[in-house]
Amino acid sequence: MKFPGQRKSKHYFPVSLRDPLLSSQDLINSAGDHAYIVGIDQTLVDIEAKVDDDFIQRYQLSQGHSLVIEDAIAERLYRELTEKNLISHEFAGGTIGNTLHNYSLLADNRSVLLGTMCNNIQIGSYAYRYLCHTSSRMDLNYLQGVNGPIGRCFTLITENGERTFAISPGLMNQLRPESIPEQIIAEASALVITAYLVRCQPGEPMPAATIQAIEYAKKHDVPVVLTMGTKFVIADDPAFWQDFIAKHVSIVAMNEEEAFELTGFNDPLLAADKVLDWVDLALCTAGVDGLYMAGFTESTYKRKTQHPLLSGAIKQFNRYEFSRAMRKKDCQIPFKIYSHIEPYMGGPDKIMNTNGAGDGALSALLHDITANRFHRLNIPNSTKHFLPFLTYSSLAQVCKYANRVSYQVLIQHSPRLTRSLPEKEDSLEESYWER
Ligand SMILES: Nc1ncnc2c1ncn2[C@@H]1O[C@H](COP(=O)(O)OP(=O)(O)OP(=O)(O)O)[C@@H](O)[C@H]1O
Numbered sequence: 250m251k252f253p254g255q256r257k258s259k260h261y262f263p264v265s266l267r268d269p270l271l272s273s274q275d276l277i278n279s280a281g282d283h284a285y286i287v288g289i290d291q292t293l294v295d296i297e298a299k300v301d302d303d304f305i306q307r308y309q310l311s312q313g314h315s316l317v318i319e320d321a322i323a324e325r326l327y328r329e330l331t332e333k334n335l336i337s338h339e340f341a342g343g344t345i346g347n348t349l350h351n352y353s354l355l356a357d358n359r360s361v362l363l364g365t366m367c368n369n370i371q372i373g374s375y376a377y378r379y380l381c382h383t384s385s386r387m388d389l390n391y392l393q394g395v396n397g398p399i400g401r402c403f404t405l406i407t408e409n410g411e412r413t414f415a416i417s418p419g420l421m422n423q424l425r426p427e428s429i430p431e432q433i434i435a436e437a438s439a440l441v442i443t444a445y446l447v448r449c450q451p452g453e454p455m456p457a458a459t460i461q462a463i464e465y466a467k468k469h470d471v472p473v474v475l476t477m478g479t480k481f482v483i484a485d486d487p488a489f490w491q492d493f494i495a496k497h498v499s500i501v502a503m504n505e506e507e508a509f510e511l512t513g514f515n516d517p518l519l520a521a522d523k524v525l526d527w528v529d530l531a532l533c534t535a536g537v538d539g540l541y542m543a544g545f546t547e548s549t550y551k552r553k554t555q556h557p558l559l560s561g562a563i564k565q566f567n568r569y570e571f572s573r574a575m576r577k578k579d580c581q582i583p584f585k586i587y588s589h590i591e592p593y594m595g596g597p598d599k600i601m602n603t604n605g606a607g608d609g610a611l612s613a614l615l616h617d618i619t620a621n622r623f624h625r626l627n628i629p630n631s632t633k634h635f636l637p638f639l640t641y642s643s644l645a646q647v648c649k650y651a652n653r654v655s656y657q658v659l660i661q662h663s664p665r666l667t668r669s670l671p672e673k674e675d676s677l678e679e680s681y682w683e684r
């Protein structure tokens with residue numbers, strides 16, 4: 250595992266606190282395989298095309314929405330895109346696939362993907378391309394074989410820059426509960442799922458497989474991380490999602506629109522705060538406004554920020570952002586902590602594609618959480634683990650890292666990182682980071 254503390258010059262993580270008894274070689278060689286994340290996804294390839302508004306209407310899609318379409322319509326849509334030469338890019342996609350791939354690239358470490366994959370893969374087929382464009386550190390040995398295609402996600406970009414997803418599911422929802430390996434979940438640092446997983450036809454097994462994975466995670470005390478997907482899935486039934494999150498989820502990742510649908514709060518800070526009624530940690534991305542995090546720490550050990558205090562809907566909300574997050578149940582006196590960060594370097598001069606920017610932020614958070622577990626497995630007696638912290642770094646530092654990864658996604662075309670971050674960041678010297 251690329252342990253965050255190994256960065257030589259400027260770090261995203263507080264390496265000055267690293268245990269002096271620890272040789273970095275020990276870290277590289279020992280517990281690497283045991284600190285990994287597992288996720289479930291609908292295996293999908295993104296097929297990106299520029300279209301006009303008339304195209305969206307003709308196929309009865311709705312702008313900004315991710316809708317599932319029938320096979321016959323998908324074939325007609327695909328034929329029109331190819332005949333008119335409108336397809337600009339094809340990428341491996343899926344919100345969890347993207348997140349795991351990015352995690353594996355950032356951490357140079359194992360992630361395990363659960364989902365379906367074609368038993369017979371033809372060279373050049375979508376399944377083939379999915380596998381070719383997936384990090385070799387992503388463990389695909391636990392995928393369930395199916396006799397048919399994986400899903401296609403037509404990513405239709407209209408003149409206003411809006412993305413509309415039309416999903417042709419193929420057999421992506423055929424994952425069965427018995428294909429969920431209990432031991433893989435039991436030993437993971439986190440189980441990552443998306444709200445999209447419950448959007449299935451009656452009788453499809455994916456929702457039951459997801460619940461099976463959640464049950465194993467709860468049995469073995471593995472945090473369940475839910476990323477929302479799209480506001481429309483939440484808007485369909487906010488009460489269902491509130492209940493689902495309260496029952497099953499420890500960490501929520503969402504953007505401000507999804508946060509609004511879930512909580513009724515327009516302000517991402519208030520929405521993240523509301524989500525703490527149900528979970529241990531919330532990440533809320535807010536496009537040009539950067540991102541927010543909210544969580545808990547042990548009251549006695551909260552740490553004051555050295556950054557200027559920020560005022561928002563909650564007064565001086567970032568006062569204790571130098572604290573490390575903990576699960577609420579692990580705190581004797583839980584204390585709420587919040588942090589916010591503006592887009593890295595004010596945002597890129599030119600955004601290539603916003604698709605996947607939120608997935609990138611979540612993969613950074615997962616890297617920090619797994620680094621913490623990795624460190625704890627290696628050096629359980631380290632001073633860093635005198636309390637059962639969830640993150641290795643402070644909330645402020647996690648925000649910084651998440652934001653940096655989102656920036657990297659914005660400056661490339663693919664929703665998955667094509668390469669890791671530079672080892673040395675000259676830009677970390679700049680005043681933005683000093684605040
Ligand atoms: N226009 C922008 N300018 C600067 N930074 C941006 C912009 N859009 C996004 N970002 C950065 O990317 C992060 C995530 O963006 P956003 O809130 O759009 O995610 P998202 O809607 O969840 O994306 P996706 O669902 O495609 O993964 C933000 O927190 C911010 O750091």
Ligand SMILES: O=c1[nH]cnc2c1ncn2[C@@H]1O[C@H](CO)[C@@H](O)[C@H]1O
Nearest residue numbers: 291315342343344402414445605664
């Ligand atoms: O229904 C879906 N299930 C899983 N992933 C999806 C679905 N719709 C869109 N995306 C994925 O979301 C990513 C950006 O966050 C895209 O890469 C797309 O593949």
